[in-house]
Amino acid sequence: MDLLYEYRIFLLAGLLETLKMSLVVALGGTLCAIVLTFGVTSKPTLLLRISFGLMELLRDLPLMVTVLLVYFMLPAAGVSLNPFWSCCAAISVWGGANGAQILRAGLASVGNGQRETAAAFGFGPLKALLLITLPQAMPVIVPPYVGLLTALVQATSLGSVVGAQELLRSGQVLIEQTTIMRGGSPAYLVYGSILVVYFTLCTLISVIGGRIERHFLRPYARGAEAKVGAKVHAIEATISTSA
Amino acid sequence: MTFLDWGYILDALPDLLRGLGMTLVVSFLAILFSLTLGLIGCALRRSCFKPSGYAVAAYVEFIRGTPYLVQIFFVFYGLPSLGLTLSIFWSGVLALTLWASAFHIESFRAGLSSVSRDIHNASSSLGLRPWHHGLFVVLPIALRSALPSTLNTVVGTIKNSAYLQAIGLVELTFVAVDRIAQEFRSVEMFLSICVIYLAVILGISALGHRLEKRLNRPYAAR
Numbered sequence: 424m425d426l427l428y429e430y431r432i433f434l435l436a437g438l439l440e441t442l443k444m445s446l447v448v449a450l451g452g453t454l455c456a457i458v459l460t461f462g463v464t465s466k467p468t469l470l471l472r473i474s475f476g477l478m479e480l481l482r483d484l485p486l487m488v489t490v491l492l493v494y495f496m497l498p499a500a501g502v503s504l505n506p507f508w509s510c511c512a513a514i515s516v517w518g519g520a521n522g523a524q525i526l527r528a529g530l531a532s533v534g535n536g537q538r539e540t541a542a543a544f545g546f547g548p549l550k551a552l553l554l555i556t557l558p559q560a561m562p563v564i565v566p567p568y569v570g571l572l573t574a575l576v577q578a579t580s581l582g583s584v585v586g587a588q589e590l591l592r593s594g595q596v597l598i599e600q601t602t603i604m605r606g607g608s609p610a611y612l613v614y615g616s617i618l619v620v621y622f623t624l625c626t627l628i629s630v631i632g633g634r635i636e637r638h639f640l641r642p643y644a645r646g647a648e649a650k651v652g653a654k655v656h657a658i659e660a661t662i663s664t665s666a
Numbered sequence: 667m668t669f670l671d672w673g674y675i676l677d678a679l680p681d682l683l684r685g686l687g688m689t690l691v692v693s694f695l696a697i698l699f700s701l702t703l704g705l706i707g708c709a710l711r712r713s714c715f716k717p718s719g720y721a722v723a724a725y726v727e728f729i730r731g732t733p734y735l736v737q738i739f740f741v742f743y744g745l746p747s748l749g750l751t752l753s754i755f756w757s758g759v760l761a762l763t764l765w766a767s768a769f770h771i772e773s774f775r776a777g778l779s780s781v782s783r784d785i786h787n788a789s790s791s792l793g794l795r796p797w798h799h800g801l802f803v804v805l806p807i808a809l810r811s812a813l814p815s816t817l818n819t820v821v822g823t824i825k826n827s828a829y830l831q832a833i834g835l836v837e838l839t840f841v842a843v844d845r846i847a848q849e850f851r852s853v854e855m856f857l858s859i860c861v862i863y864l865a866v867i868l869g870i871s872a873l874g875h876r877l878e879k880r881l882n883r884p885y886a887a888r
Contacts, residue, residue, distance in 0.1 A: 483867050483868065484863055485829070487839060491842075492856045580733035580735045610739075610746075612744075614744045615740060
């Protein structure tokens with residue numbers, strides 16, 4: 424425990440980087456998800472096929488491969504990004520593919536009658552989406568989306584593979600530097616505490632997510648939870664294992 | 667040097683296939699162990715002895731709330747200082763098993779709780795013994811609804827085996843990255859491993875769907 428206290432500044436810097444990366448990835452992933460959702464809900468054209476293909480491809484490849492692929496391929500395509508941003512880009516795109524699936528399922532859970540009624544009342548497509556469909560889709564979207572956000576936070580640990588200085592990389596460096604000095608590896612201590620930090624972060628996100636979920640369920644409180652629950656669990660299981 | 671050199675891919679193919687072999691072996695062992703552990707965990711989770719249930723729940727929450735990569739590092743680098751030294755291969759299998767079993771426990775539990783009380787009551791009123799009742803009535807129904815998410819975890823196990831390259835297990839991703847480090851042909855290498863992963867994963871998904879259909883046949887609408 425002394426060791427962790429002694430190098431707290433170093434580890435906290437890593438944690439800060441992890442938090443920064445989580446924020447970037449959460450925003451970037453959401454943005455990608457929204458763009459892809461427009462693709463996968465479009466009329467059956469080339470655009471629809473391309474977005475579906477992209478979504479399936481990203482969901483079927485291991486995330487590790489995606490991160491390495493972006494890191495190694497961008498220079499070949501003439502773009503040079505540092506490890507931090509290339510890792511962020513890879514995870515965001517992956518998050519976008521999973522997020523698009525969640526958003527699509529959520530929008531599909533709202534009956535077609537709602538859309539027809541909105542059109543009959545003279546709402547434009549965008550207005551109907553934002554004011555009619557989306558609020559009703561929220562109870563279906565929020566729970567798996569919170570799961571996705573925790574998966575994204577966990578995915579930032581992949582930054583260490585391509586050399587971004589986040590929490591896990593800091594831990595690795597700390598272990599490398601102190602093993603000989605201390606005459607024994609502090610690996611279990613360092614990795615154990617990193618596990619605890621991530622667990623706390625993810626639990627925090629779940630708790631906040633639970634509150635948001637309750638907020639959106641309130642207008643439909645009578646029996647809505649039971650109806651929505653089954654769909655939600657199926658989607659949640661899909662997301663959390665496809666990491 | 668052209669953009670895409672097919673000769674180079676052919677040249678690297680034996681190495682890649684050896685890597686794929688390792689990926690499949692590790693995944694297969696992990697799938698086998700995690701399914702067993704998942705069944706045991708599920709039984710403990712639902713047993714009348716409360717503390718064991720809580721312990722399993724805590725385990726599942728912890729595994730799901732922490733990054734898989736850190737779990738691997740903890741198993742490979744951390745456990746030796748606690749007195750358990752494993753080879754790269756077995757640490758990989760252990761880490762993968764621990765991860766997958768948490769998800770299996772949850773899907774089995776969901777499957778079991780999808781069997782309604784009425785079915786329990788009906789089969790016990792028909793006079794089936796507890797064992798027969800569990801084996802021939804509850805289990806088939808539970809498995810049917812647990813199958814999709816179990817398959818998902820199985821596919822996830824194969825995908826997550828790619829993370830094991832971080833501790834130096836010579837599997838498919840490791841082979842590709844190693845070759846890129848030597849010869850800088852990233853386009854060819856990533857194209858090849860993407861195709862291989864897609865083939866394996868889509869193949870297993872297709873098999874899973876057939877299995878699902880087959881299990882559902884007795885209950886299909888006539």
